[in-house]
Amino acid sequence: MDFQKLKEEIISYSREIGIDKIGFAAADTFSELKNRLLRQQELNFQSGFEEPDIEKRVNPDLIFHEPRSIIAIALAYPSKMKNPPQSKRGERRGIFCRASWGTDYHVLLRNKLKLLEEFIKDKVPQAQVKSMVDTGELADRAVAERAGIGWSGKNCAIITPEFGSYVYLGEMITSLPLEPDKPIEEGCGTCNKCVDVCPTGALIEGGQLNAQRCIAFLTQTKGFLPDEFRSKIGNRLYGCDTCQTVCPENKGKDFHFHEEMEPDPELAKPLLTPLLNIGNREFKEKFGHVSGSWRGKKPIQRNAILAIAHFKDETALPELFGLLKHDTRPVIRGTAAWAIGKIGGGEALSELTSALAAEADEDVVHEIEKGLHMISSVK
Ligand code: SF4
Numbered sequence: 436m437d438f439q440k441l442k443e444e445i446i447s448y449s450r451e452i453g454i455d456k457i458g459f460a461a462a463d464t465f466s467e468l469k470n471r472l473l474r475q476q477e478l479n480f481q482s483g484f485e486e487p488d489i490e491k492r493v494n495p496d497l498i499f500h501e502p503r504s505i506i507a508i509a510l511a512y513p514s515k516m517k518n519p520p521q522s523k524r525g526e527r528r529g530i531f532c533r534a535s536w537g538t539d540y541h542v543l544l545r546n547k548l549k550l551l552e553e554f555i556k557d558k559v560p561q562a563q564v565k566s567m568v569d570t571g572e573l574a575d576r577a578v579a580e581r582a583g584i585g586w587s588g589k590n591c592a593i594i595t596p597e598f599g600s601y602v603y604l605g606e607m608i609t610s611l612p613l614e615p616d617k618p619i620e621e622g623c624g625t626c627n628k629c630v631d632v633c634p635t636g637a638l639i640e641g642g643q644l645n646a647q648r649c650i651a652f653l654t655q656t657k658g659f660l661p662d663e664f665r666s667k668i669g670n671r672l673y674g675c676d677t678c679q680t681v682c683p684e685n686k687g688k689d690f691h692f693h694e695e696m697e698p699d700p701e702l703a704k705p706l707l708t709p710l711l712n713i714g715n716r717e718f719k720e721k722f723g724h725v726s727g728s729w730r731g732k733k734p735i736q737r738n739a740i741l742a743i744a745h746f747k748d749e750t751a752l753p754e755l756f757g758l759l760k761h762d763t764r765p766v767i768r769g770t771a772a773w774a775i776g777k778i779g780g781g782e783a784l785s786e787l788t789s790a791l792a793a794e795a796d797e798d799v800v801h802e803i804e805k806g807l808h809m810i811s812s813v814k
């Protein structure tokens with residue numbers, strides 16, 4: 436079998452099916468990554484969403500019988516909305532990060548990888564393949580780096596020379612000895628913009644991320660957001676793009692190759708107040724197809740409440756009072772209490788006072804007390 440020819444055919448087919456960049460890597464153990472992950476674990480910098488078994492993340496041998504190569508793919512996504520919502524006075528909006536615009540990228544990448552698998556199987560029927568996107572055992576970024584898709588920036592994103600870091604990554608382990616490509620030897624040099632601008636200090640020198648401090652991760656948690664991050668989350672409902680938008684490598688990078696990735700502006704930057712009382716069915720109908728909905732509506736609603744507090748939007752107070760009184764979820768009642776306290780005013784004081792008398796949940800009581808404290812300290 437002429438594997439060089441097969442590699443060329445795979446590359447040319449990948450272009451036909453709309454894969455924007457493809458690279459090939461050896462399937463050896465990711466030894467450097469292992470050290471980095473162990474260090475992350477030691478420091479408790481992990482998000483908790485990743486594959487827990489580090490050996491499986493770094494050793495393709497453990498998840499695939501005799502792996503010979505890994506194919507890495509990248510799809511470029513848009514960084515600018517073509518028709519952003521018109522801002523009207525008094526209408527406050529939240530924001531989903533760019534990686535949550537359009538159809539969930541897991542679906543798009545899996546479809547491309549499936550087509551590629553079929554193509555390979557057609558050429559080499561005995562070929563074994565295993566594809567993954569984001570939630571698989573392997574680290575997408577480590578594979579992409581080794582396969583020459585891009586280099587790893589201090590913002591922990593893979594930066595491609597063509598599309599900047601606005602790329603989705605996926606990979607396929609194969610039993611075929613496809614010649615590896617060379618990693619790209621570029622780097623951030625003296626630039627440190629992303630580290631300097633990160634609102635929570637989540638980026639550590641040397642390209643490390645403390646996921647426990649990263650807003651992108653924090654927007655996905657389901658409990659109370661720790662106090663220190665509540666004023667830093669701004670109006671982000673899901674994810675955070677700050678360390679990508681400041682990156683000089685992303686300047687002017689905005690690609691609209693895939694119709695499915697075009698955002699509906701009303702979903703990518705939705706009005707905040709209607710989110711407070713959105714029903715399960717409506718949430719699913721509207722947001723079910725975007726990647727930012729994978730944790731359900733509660734984190735989005737909690738973040739919407741914090742965004743309203745960030746804007747000190749008094750017009751949303753009646754809805755917040757309603758949540759404080761009637762919502763069955765302590766995180767929502769408590770976050771509403773905190774937001775009411777932050778917005779303040781005479782009515783806020785009386786609503787919080789009566790809620791305090793009626794509330795039985797300890798955590799919510801604590802949040803109401805914080806709200807009352809905020810009001811009394813501005814008097
Ligand atoms: Fe910091 Fe946001 Fe980047 Fe996380 S995504 S490292 S919070 S700038």
Ligand code: SF4
Nearest residue numbers: 588589623626629682
């Ligand atoms: Fe590297 Fe600067 Fe981009 Fe950060 S902002 S990833 S330091 S080039």
